[in-house]
Amino acid sequence: MTDFAIQYGEHVLHAHQDGKPVVALESTIISHGLPHPDNLRVAREIEQTVRDNGAVPATIGMIGGQVVVGLDGDQIEHLALAKDVAKLSVRDLAIAAARRADGATTVAATSAIAEAAGIRVFATGGLGGVHREANLTFDESADLTELARTPIVVVCAGVKSILDVGATLERLETLGVSVAGYQTRRFPGFFITDGGFDVDWQLDSPEQVADFIAAREAQGTSTGALVLANPLPTGEQLDPALHDRTLASGLSLLAEENVTGKAVTPFLLSHFHSSTEGKSLEVNIRIILRNSALAARIAAASGKGAAGPVGFSAP
Structure with missing residues (x-):
């Protein structure tokens, strides 16, 4: 019978054995978020950024039905180049494994797998959320x-920012998910520094975030995540006027072409890329590299390596 247990890259196994901090990384940015050849180049830059800031990268994905925590270089290249890579949320993982599929993990799937692997810090670009007109x-x-x-x-x-930011914050509050701005009390809007909403809490250093991790574990009262919102400096954001024009035209096209469901986000991101002549892509890359650096510093400050659940094995 096939062993569908999570497998681990050699570098993640060694990090576990040596007690080194580990940062989880998603793989949808490789297969669905960035065009080739930027996707492969940026995937490598993300991992190197994590290393440069004191932690071990663990890019998560599925190869031939096998979930791997810590894809190696060849596996990352495979996901970057293959044409039939599935976009995997949590509900898709077991089905995709049964079909021996190649898959890239979303924020949801990466979070779930990282938790199973004992990894406590995860870097991504922007979260999914409540879509516009979700009331319908x-x-x-x-x-x-x-x-x-x-x-x-x-x-x-x-x-x-293509989503309903205010409604997403309301849902996060209802669901009991902690939200804090990193060195800010304003919630960022992905491409733009200020998404138009306040947050209740601000954390100002990797050490303060490490204290949050320690306090949550000591109290044992919260099972949810911390969304640490790390905005781009204003000088690095997409021009807000350009952003607003592009979003408006993208939403119009969305309605005209009747794009729905999980096709909405890639459709609008592609529209941003073409309409801004690549400026949004440059911003997207800056976002993930900055978040990866901060996540690595947090993991190093908290001393949180992979906890090493039963079943650690190399692929």
């Missing part, structure tokens, strides 16, 4: 419900 479509990302039950620190640039 009921379209909400599975990221939200997964973060409600997964005690992980997610370093991100807020939620993608």
Whole structure:
């Protein structure tokens, strides 16, 4: 019978054995978030950024039905180049494994797998959330419900500005997900520094975030994630006027072409890329590199390596 247990890259196994801090990384940015050849180049830059800031990268994905925590270089290249890589949320993992699929993990799936692997810090670009007009479509990302039950620190640039940011913050509050701005009390809007909403809490250093991790574990009262919103400096954001024009035209096209469900986000991100002549792509890359650096510093400050559940084995 096939062994579907999570497998681990050699570098993650060694990190576990040596007690080194580990940062989880998603793989949808490789297969669905960035065009080739930027996807492969940036995937390598992300991992190197984590290393440069004192932690071990663990890019998570599925190869031939096998979930791997800590993809190696060849596996990352495979996901970057393959044409039929599935986009995997949590509900898809077992089905994709049964079909021996190649898959890239979303925020929700990466969070769940990282938690199973004992990894407590995860870097991504922006979260999924409540879609615009969700009162009619009921379209909400599975990221939200997964973060409600997964005690992980997610370093991100807020939620993608193509979504309903205010409604997403309301849902996170209802679901009991902690939200804090990193050195700010304003919630970022992914491409733009200020998404237009306040947050209740601010954390100012990797050490303060490490204290949050320690306090949550000591208190034992919270099972949800911390969304640590790390905004771009204003000088590095997408021009807000350009952002607003592009978003408006993208939403119009979305309605004209009747794009729905999980196709909405890649459709709008592609529109941003083409309409801004690549400026949004440059911003997207800056976001993930900055978040990866901060996540590594948090993991190093907290001393949180992979906890090493039963079943650690190399692929």
